[in-house]
Amino acid sequence: MSGLVVRSVDRADRAVIDGLGAVGVATVHEAQGRTGLLATSLSPIYPGARIAGSAITISAPPGDNWMLHVAIEQLQPDDVLVLAPTSPSDDGYFGDLLATSAMARGCCGLIIDACVRDVRDLTRMGFPVWSRCVHSQGTIKATLGSVNVPIVCAGAAIDAGDIIVADDDGVCVVKRVAAAKVLARAREREANEEERRLRLAAGELGLDIYDMRGKLAELGLKYV
């Protein structure tokens, strides 16, 4: 079942991917019906990074980072590496050497349901990672995994070529075929929010803007 590398990956339009990245995780997640979020067990190794790219997926044995080398060959510019171990592992699969290699191939970040090391270097290089934690613990290269097969990473099902959006709010996956529609809905949502933001900033209440008072009273809310 493992030992497979899928070489051809369909990717979404770069403009759509960039659009989703500009919108950000929270809005993208809302725009696709509150789905697609990866678990909060993943967090960025440094604040402020924002990426969007096509997923190169990696299914790796626990404590074995061999498949990262295999996956890096499959990267195209602006792709995102997404690694899920086949059994829970907090080992440090990835450090500055692999980041150097991935960046040389145009990779824009790593999502990993395990750990990384050399975070000072990764931060200096500007290579963003969302991981379970930071752990120096090294890995071995003994067992095959697979690249670009469907994986479940931090609770989300991800296929190669799906769009990964990640920022300080977390990580969200958008199915490739739905990407354009999700972007359209996300932008619509942003437009609505902008108008509301101005009214709220001026001191108007959500209770009035969203016309909530009647519904609340009907359900029995009592002021004393």
Next chain:
Amino acid sequence: MSGLVVRSVDRADRAVIDGLGAVGVATVHEAQGRTGLLATSLSPIYPGARIAGSAITISAPPGDNWMLHVAIEQLQPDDVLVLAPTSPSDDGYFGDLLATSAMARGCCGLIIDACVRDVRDLTRMGFPVWSRCVHSQGTIKATLGSVNVPIVCAGAAIDAGDIIVADDDGVCVVKRVAAAKVLARAREREANEEERRLRLAAGELGLDIYDMRGKLAELGLKYV
């Protein structure tokens, strides 16, 4: 039992509240007999924030942020929103729109035993939050909760109008009626500490300053 909004909240003197904020969480907690700390499961979304204000309490259903809109209407300048879900939830109850609304009412921060999103925006706006984690997961508006009723938030019992002090060391609640006395004791403590700090910085030992050697020897401490 839910569906109640208490409109009148007694608040402590602003000077006392500001004094407690200046003293900080660690000293306030000591000054009131090592009580009042909220659990360490809450942490600030960005470092460096320090606030003190009167609590506007919110008891909210899990995954339902409706009562935040209700609570914002009850805010007075320098109040702090304090939200406890009625069942554990890591959903993102609060983001930049609600923060915009709360800031427009003079709110100085949010304490929430659940999660928030749009942390990049919140950081940029300078709206401090102490939360369980960051999660984009959206909430619904379907069930009533209550505002300004007694709550238990992160293990601490909090009434509306209690003083909330929060900084990088965590969050502490001070009972409104005890606030002036706690502040007096905290300042006394600070004064003592200042003198000790100078002696310690000069190389004197705590063993001597606090006269511990005799007591340690009596209990049987042995040097070898």
Next chain:
Amino acid sequence: MSGLVVRSVDRADRAVIDGLGAVGVATVHEAQGRTGLLATSLSPIYPGARIAGSAITISAPPGDNWMLHVAIEQLQPDDVLVLAPTSPSDDGYFGDLLATSAMARGCCGLIIDACVRDVRDLTRMGFPVWSRCVHSQGTIKATLGSVNVPIVCAGAAIDAGDIIVADDDGVCVVKRVAAAKVLARAREREANEEERRLRLAAGELGLDIYDMRGKLAELGLKYV
């Protein structure tokens, strides 16, 4: 069994200690056969700190920080305080006063399998700490512990005088007698890495640099 302070501690050469600190945690851990890491439950209270020093070990009762005062007297310049409670505790054993005292004695940092407070002050003072969390909860001074006895801290066995290396990647202990040999191997490793880093940055693949293709094919890796 407790109530013991060992005054004579053999320390490694300062040059070796400094060398290990320059190399950093991830490489030191690899150079000694992937051993010596403390658990990831410890993390730095602020990013960017890097230290190496000789361990002054403290075995302390849960919620009792008395032995820190005793240990500070045993510090020599560039030593590291390493505290393990005898039963799990998340109390705040250490704050700005103790840091002032430890710095006055030349201490370069604290490793503690418990918590600390006054982190804003500690950060300002530049006193680095690796701890389980931040907690204002104060401790008592009622029960003896021991200083410079063997301890287990965050899963690693540590003797007084062992070398502690700590940075953003975590904390690693190096046995005093092995320190010179570990440093030699670490530097060798660094030299190798440098050459590889250049080749990877130029776009060469790890698959080729490390000659992995044959072995992968032999194990059955399939490209489709």
Next chain:
Amino acid sequence: MSGLVVRSVDRADRAVIDGLGAVGVATVHEAQGRTGLLATSLSPIYPGARIAGSAITISAPPGDNWMLHVAIEQLQPDDVLVLAPTSPSDDGYFGDLLATSAMARGCCGLIIDACVRDVRDLTRMGFPVWSRCVHSQGTIKATLGSVNVPIVCAGAAIDAGDIIVADDDGVCVVKRVAAAKVLARAREREANEEERRLRLAAGELGLDIYDMRGKLAELGLKYV
């Protein structure tokens, strides 16, 4: 603030207490508007126990079980000991000797947001405990706490004399003054459930019994 023992505790009628115990945690919690549950971090040390009694509350320092001896003197037959440490602790505050003493005073169980030991003996003696875990770690007797003051235990605010209901489903607190009303509502609920249980057992669907189909269709549920 600590060092207080309140000797007079108002208790609910024994018949009401027994009634709540017979109804059980899940129903009592529903009957009082889904409030009063203690956190799931507490679990029974052996399956099958069911108790209800008046709370004798204990606020104890972390790792210090002295106040249990003080509290045992305050017990009346069928009371429940409820202990909350003032800072998180997983130490074993309670074992077979204290259980022997508590049983001799008529105590029917212990709720503790910390740990216990001698669980084989406790099980044999039939003394039920709901605790965070089992831990042999002993405690000291050095610092005062309080007895029969308001506490927060596992996230729930509890006053002395409140009714504690505990079974395999967890632990629930009922405010003393509301006990009779809660019992009435719980029994009503049970009666309704009994009729529904028979219809469901006969193969009728909840969709029909609760008349849900219309509401689901209205919200847009689609069958394909």
Next chain:
Amino acid sequence: MSGLVVRSVDRADRAVIDGLGAVGVATVHEAQGRTGLLATSLSPIYPGARIAGSAITISAPPGDNWMLHVAIEQLQPDDVLVLAPTSPSDDGYFGDLLATSAMARGCCGLIIDACVRDVRDLTRMGFPVWSRCVHSQGTIKATLGSVNVPIVCAGAAIDAGDIIVADDDGVCVVKRVAAAKVLARAREREANEEERRLRLAAGELGLDIYDMRGKLAELGLKYV
């Protein structure tokens, strides 16, 4: 994206399903290349249960158990209910009434990445559940989810009609189309194990039975 009920579910042969159940989780997981296990965060509410059945999948909002009623109508004899909340929830979605209804439809168990209540009743009824924990916390019926759509439950991707095998060792999913092949491999594995068990019971060593000594020596294992 939610609000969908898929009525037609392809199921594997009952003989194959029963065969997988008889083999058990550990062997099934090995037989399909060490894949398919759900996370260890799920555990049985009572020991000794063993089930195998076709999955009826439920995607439910956090704290909302409405879709369980919808799903029960879709059950056929020996099916297994498998529920994943769309956001983490530890609420008690399921109790004795729903179990009564599910059993009346022939359901053989529930796998739920959330909690249940009435465990004493469920145990007495012999209705097995694998859940995150036991929690009395009730749920609401306000928002649509979906039934028989693909879900990710406790880290595993599950489609309606997949085979669920569960016992004291945990929960494993087998893809419907692979079921017969997995069963064949599992039985082969069992046959091999039986012969080895006899030799091991007779005192022969795995080192000899599996011929490991040469490989170990080659890698450098040293006896001292």
Next chain:
Amino acid sequence: MSGLVVRSVDRADRAVIDGLGAVGVATVHEAQGRTGLLATSLSPIYPGARIAGSAITISAPPGDNWMLHVAIEQLQPDDVLVLAPTSPSDDGYFGDLLATSAMARGCCGLIIDACVRDVRDLTRMGFPVWSRCVHSQGTIKATLGSVNVPIVCAGAAIDAGDIIVADDDGVCVVKRVAAAKVLARAREREANEEERRLRLAAGELGLDIYDMRGKLAELGLKYV
């Protein structure tokens, strides 16, 4: 550093080992000054087991159980296997085949800071295990570890030949050279406890038996 098997292990007298087992974990831990407990993250796979034996220690790579086969050859009757992974792992290192082999060599149990599987079989065979959890996840046999070297298991430093005592209260290690003295102290403690148990059962209070009232009053305990 790994790849070492130490064949000669000094063991304590069987009578002393049996004595410690009869006394049990809680008392042994007290008798040696409240030291030696392993972390509460380990728990028995079934209730009621009580063992004591000499430790055969195993340092194993994460997710690799090869060294268990090597260790089994080193077992003598009534020894206990004690395994610590070199990096955290929740994989199932051990099941019914290895248990069959270990029992054939006289092994009386396994302590493992990782997981096991086939727990139904292990329970039926009466082979007790204290582990982090139950997990079917299989392991590989690719990398060397060591046998009978010093390890840190669940926070406790353990040497081969140390005495392991384990029961429902957890796991405790006693240093071989101290075993006889610890047993003597444990028995003394038991004798004292027996007399106290009778007095407590008769209704006498610990406050009086241990003469605590004066000390409590002196510290300021107030009855109201």
